[in-house]
Each structure stands twice: as structure tokens, then as C-alpha cells.
Amino acid sequence: MYNYYEKMYNIIELIKIKIYFKININEFKLNYWEKSMTNILPNLAHELPDIISLDLLDKQQDFSHKARILLLYGSNRTPSFSRLLVQEAALLLNSLGAETRIFDPFYLPLPDTAADSHNKVVELQQLMQWSEGQVWCSPEHHGSISAVFKSQLDWVTLETNLSCPTQGKTLAVLQVNGGGQSFNVVNQLRTIGRYMRMFTIPNHLSVPQAFLEFEETGRMRASSYYDRLVDVMEELLKFTLTLRDKRQYFLDRYSEHHK
Secondary structure, three states, rough: HHHHHHHHHHHHHHHHHHHHHHHHHHHHHHHHHHHHHHHHOOOOOOOOOOOOOOHHOOOOOOOOOOOEEEEEEEEOOOOHHHHHHHHHHHHHHHHHOOEEEEEEOOOOOOOOOOOOOHHHHHHHHHHHOOOOOEEEEEEEEEEEEEEHHHHHOOOOOEEEOOOOOOOOOOOEEEEEEEOOOOOHHHHHHHHHHHHOEEEEOOOEEEOHHHHHOOOOOOOOOOOOHHHHHHHHHHHHHHHHHHHHHHHHHHHHHHHHOOO
């Protein structure tokens, strides 16, 4: 009987030693990691990186105002199918609960041919600041976006009071074609949107033979392309409402603090 209790005592002592050793090893590893971070990342200003905050990511949505969506199109002709598609998109967004503005580029001067104080330039800049999300639609000209559309983007000052007016805002991209379907324009618009620091939604729309997709009244016909337009506008609005109140948190950058 004595041998049994002695064995049990010895086993318990061994377990205590193992637990003590394991705890101290873990504490040693943690302390070693904390002390060695400076050596591992010598170029990092350790007080500056943003610690991910679940509270900020889970911030309560502010629905005190409607989502503000700016729509741009890329043709001054009559009829302009990019304008008609944007008008249809605006009607959908309004019905979904957004507030929309469409910029008319007809009197917008070419970049660098007028002062920044030109009334159309000022209007465009103000709309850029006002918007929380945007819709871009351009016809395809020679495999690329139109000059009318590019001129609008070239007037956007990327740094206004140290803040890019498009940074952190959502973007949906559309294109119209006179011939067969192409995705050259939507892909180029995605690239530009990324450069302008925007969140471009995954969905997009390309409408081939656009002249067949609209009534004489200017309204879009019922079709799979119309259904896809609804999908894109729904997705844009969901992303806009999700991201707009977290915009400043997402835009906080280590590199801008470490100067």
C-alpha cells in the first residue's frame, strides 16, 4: 500500500514539474518574441502600425442619410447610349434608396486648357467630394475608353488638402458597345479606379449593340442586360452602405504617419 501512494506522489510531482516547465517555456517564448521584434523588423516604427479593431470594423451603420452616388458617362453625342445607361442606373439606384447625381460633361473643357476655377471643373470636383460611391460608364472607342470620359477623370485632383477625393469610395463600371460584346473598357476602368484608390465592386456590365437595347423613349428594354444592370446597382449600394462609415478607418495608413 505504501509503495502505491509513493508511486502516485512521484507521478503527481512529475506532472507538476512538466506543467511548470511548459508554462515557463511559453512565457520565455512570448518574452523572447516581444523583445526580438525590434531585431526582426528593424525598419518598423513599432508604435505606429494600426492594431486591427473589431469594434471599429463592427461600427454601427449610420442611416441618417441616403447613399450618395455620382454617375459619369462618356459621350456627348445624341443619342448617347452611355448616358442612357447611366440614366437607367440612376433610376434603379433611386428606387433602391440612394441619392444620385449625374454629371453632364458637355461643357467641360479639355484638361489643362482652362483654369481650375472653371464652373464645370468646380462642379465636377464638388460632386467627387460629395459622393460616397460612383458609377462609370464609357463607350468603347478604338478598344479603349472615350476621350470624353478620360477628360473627366483627368480633371480630378488626386490630392486636395492631403486627401484624394475618390479614395476609399465604391465604384461600379459599365460599358456600351456599338458592335459585339467587349470587356476592354470595364477592365481599363477597373485599373483606373484602383489607381484612384477606389473599391471597385466585383460585378460589372458590358452591353453589346447598345442601339438595340433602348426604346425610342430612351428607356432600356427588358433583357438579360437589364437584369445584370439591376444586379450591379444592388451590389454597388450594398458595398457603399457597408463601407462608407468605415472609410476613415480603412484609409488610415502607416506610411502617412511615418514621415
